[in-house]
Amino acid sequence: MEKVSILHLITAAKNASPFDVNMAFDAGFDKIVPYTNVELKEVTGLVQDAIFSRSPSGVKRESIFIGGRDIDVAMDMLETARKAMVPPFEVSVFADPSGAFTTAAAMMAKVEQHLIKNFGGDLSGRKVSVFGATGPVGGCTAVIAAKYGAEVELVAHRAVADVEEKAASYNQRYGIKIGYTDGSNDALKQQILQRTDIALCAAAAGIQVISLAQMAGSPTLKVVADVNAVPPTGAEGVDVFADGVAIPGTNAFGIGALAIGNVKYTTQHNLLKQMLEATEKKVYLDFLAAFETARNSIK
CATH class of the missing domain: 3.40.50.720 (NAD(P)-binding Rossmann-like Domain)
Known part of the structure; x- marks a missing residue:
């Protein structure tokens, strides 16, 4: 039986964004779990709890989304999450604070x-x-x-x-x-x-x-x-x-x-799908990756 897909939604904000939750469900994730008021120093622990709690086959069905409001904090969290990985226990990460x-x-x-x-x-x-x-x-x-x-x-x-x-x-x-x-x-x-x-x-x-x-x-x-x-x-x-x-x-x-907004919606959907489908080679997605995805969506 295939493991369920899980998106761990990490944000420094008080609340997770309903927009991001809806987008993740529509992209095909089975479960979305929010972690709010997260500080940068807590990211490594959260990531490693996520990756070490499943087998290598189960980890293939996990991803991390980083929200919040501050682009520098989100980029720092993205980099911290990347460094916390211990292959083959590794998941894809996508940062998109406040969209x-x-x-x-x-x-x-x-x-x-x-x-x-x-x-x-x-x-x-x-x-x-x-x-x-x-x-x-x-x-x-x-x-x-x-x-x-x-x-x-x-x-x-x-x-x-x-x-x-x-x-x-x-x-x-x-x-x-x-x-x-x-x-x-x-x-x-x-x-x-x-x-x-x-x-x-x-x-x-x-x-x-x-x-x-x-x-x-x-x-x-x-x-x-x-x-x-x-x-x-x-x-x-x-x-x-x-x-x-x-x-x-x-x-x-x-x-x-x-x-x-139409292109933004398509771009976020495609990036979430990209994480969901990246079962072998993991991806780390920021606004430069988003720009390339947006460009390709309107060609």
């Missing part, structure tokens, strides 16, 4: 798709400005874009020091070069939009961060992507259903939250 990794991956995959379709090139060499840069989705999109050859800047809405610190942290951790800029008023946002190729809106729900007036007439702006589905949208003129729709008064194309 940020798969959302960012979907956002960048859609941006790349419309760059190729409308401007004949990918992210390489493009100027990318990230609004809402201190949140997990904004941070992940910045790192993905930089890893794939874009010139990236984090836009400060309040204190420049906030994004300066984030940029320094990402640069050190991921071996990239992300910059930062002041976007704390309308005039500064307009200046940014008049010289950037891509505007990414990853601010909190219900907050409009850029307007049509600020985008109007930009000689460089090509794509504006927004993950905010709560009115008003983060980018004026970009409907939640927009999937490469021309933005009035500009030469740019808009990508809305629901177009991104």
Whole structure:
């Protein structure tokens, strides 16, 4: 009789995400077991309890999902989990805190798709400005874009020091070069939009961060992507259903939250399935793996 498949859901947050639980069931896991308020120092013990409690054949039917809200904590937990494995007692691990990794991956995959379709090139060499840069989705999109050859800047809405610190942290951790800029008023946002190729809106729900007036007439702006589905949208003129729709008064194309969300859902589903099916060679999945999966899902 085949062993049941078990997903151990580890999160530093107070509660496990119902979204992640539903996704895991829909991907085919038989059992999902949450572990909440987990500290980094506890991850090794949890992982080794999981892997040593089953035979090598049973371990093949286990996986670990890492949730939470902080992308650095999730990445640290992912690496700690990887180091805790003792082959042949080893399981696959997928980190996606607050869905940020798969959302960012979907956002960048859609941006790349419309760059190729409308401007004949990918992210390489493009100027990318990230609004809402201190949140997990904004941070992940910045790192993905930089890893794939874009010139990236984090836009400060309040204190420049906030994004300066984030940029320094990402640069050190991921071996990239992300910059930062002041976007704390309308005039500064307009200046940014008049010289950037891509505007990414990853601010909190219900907050409009850029307007049509600020985008109007930009000689460089090509794509504006927004993950905010709560009115008003983060980018004026970009409907939640927009999937490469021309933005009035500009030469740019808009990508809305629901177009991104469809790819995010598919990406998370495919990564969970990948763990479930990786019975021999185990996988360790972060936002870069999510980006490759998202890209492949829309080719």
